[in-house]
Every structure is written in C-alpha cells, then in structure tokens.
Amino acid sequence: MSGPGTTNTGTTNTGTTDTGTRITGTTRHLVLLPAPEALWANLPPEDHEHGMRSHEQFHRDLAAGGHTVVATSPLRPSAEAISMRPDDAGGTVVTDGPFTESVEQVVGFYLIDSPDRAALVRICTEFSSRGELIEFRDLARDEH
Secondary structure (H helix, E strand, C coil), X not given: CCCCCEEEECCEEEEECCCCCECCCEEEEEEEEEEEHHHHHCCCHHHHHHHHHHHHHHHHHHHHCCCEEEEEEECCCHHHCEEEEECCCCCEEEEECCCCCCCEEEEEEXXXXXXXXXXXXXXXXXXXXXXXXXXXXXXXXXXX
16 A cells, blocks of 8 residues: 555555655554444534544644554445445446445544554554544555
8 A cells, every 4th residue: 555656565665755755664554443333423512522632632642653644534434335246257246335234334544654563552542542443453564
C-alpha cells in the first residue's frame, strides 16, 4: 500500500510522501475501528462530540510520538458495501451488502507509519481507554 513516490519494502517504507517528507525507517500499521453500526448511528450528540474529542487527542498523541497518519476516514454504512466473490465458472458474483453479516462492522480506519511500534501500541491503548474499539494490524511483508 505505497502511495505515489513511496516504495514499500516489506513493512519498512522508504521514499517520500506526496508532500516530499522522507519516511525512512518506519513500519506501516492499520488501525481498524469496529463498532455496532445501529448503536453508533443512534448515539446522542454529546456521545458523538466525546468521540470527536477522543479522535482529536489521538491525532495529537500520534504527532507528538512522531507517527504519521497516511490515511484515515470513517466508512459509509456496511449496507452500502458491494461484495464480490468468485463463482465456480471463473467469474464473479457481485452482491449488495457486507461480505459477512455481523453486528459489529468496521466503521473507520487509520493507516499509520510509525518509527516505534511499541509506542504506537501504547497510544492506541490510550485511545481505546477513552471508549474506542480498536483492532491493530501490522501490514504484511511484501516478499516480491
């Protein structure tokens, strides 16, 4: 998952970002944000405000620790997803909706470059302690 101007050598990235910032010696991680969609959609405004403050603090903590947010975004509801599966005839079956039915769906994500995985895990733990559900994943090494 390298962006323009970057080279991904396993999970250690070298090259430059779109803005020309050097990102050598970092590892790339995906922070998935699962949540019960129905509950999340019906939260009162003060709970959404608390969540926004939590994300703002997460951004400040990441920046202070030298971690770079490569991409982040909330996702549209899973009901708007399109799933694709291979069929037995060499084609693809395309269906509306998520790949799997579940109460919890991924509602957002962060893609982060980090010079220190352990420090990033600590920051994510603090983020979770403010009420966020988190799944932390390392990107796989590119063996090509």
